Amino acid sequence: MRAWKKSLRIEETFDSAEDEEWNLVNKWNRIPENRKSELIKTDGGEYVDKRIYEPLMKMLTDAKTANFDQMPQITSGYRTEKKQKKIYEVYLWLQENSHKYGVIFRYPGSKTDITGVSEEMWHYRYVGTEAAVEMYEQDLCLEEYLEQRKRH
Numbered sequence: 001m002r003a004w005k006k007s008l009r010i011e012e013t014f015d016s017a018e019d020e021e022w023n024l025v026n027k028w029n030r031i032p033e034n035r036k037s038e039l040i041k042t043d044g045g046e047y048v049d050k051r052i053y054e055p056l057m058k059m060l061t062d063a064k065t066a067n068f069d070q071m072p073q074i075t076s077g078y079r080t081e082k083k084q085k086k087i088y089e090v091y092l093w094l095q096e097n098s099h100k101y102g103v104i105f106r107y108p109g110s111k112t113d114i115t116g117v118s119e120e121m122w123h124y125r126y127v128g129t130e131a132a133v134e135m136y137e138q139d140l141c142l143e144e145y146l147e148q149r150k151r152h
Helices: 050-066 081-101 109-115 129-138 142-151
Strands: 039-041 047-049 103-105 124-126
Touching: 039 050, 047 050, 081 103, 081 129, 103 129, 109 142, 129 142
Parallel strands: none
Antiparallel strands: 039 047, 103 124
């Protein structure tokens, strides 16, 4: 099992060393068409591969014990290729249009050195339409925009 935290997004790059071969799933390697996953629903309503359920629940329970009774939540589990593509399309639409509604893409990858945070495609912030449009048109992150306002 390989996992990383993005609001505790669990990536199932399974098969474990004890099982079959590992499947590398990324931009260049799709989930094999013949792969069948038996899914199980977590307490938060997300689905994960049945093979990772027990170790995942153990990890979350141990995290709860170690973190003053705060149980981490799974916000994203198993996704079909179709669902993943749709989510990506939504993120692209948001990046191209959110400024029209006064909302900015808070942590763009091109601004990591300025914001101190790596790209977070899911992180948006309301700043008002005027500011959002100005930031979008000038390709500014919030830090740059506020610095520019101080100078003027």
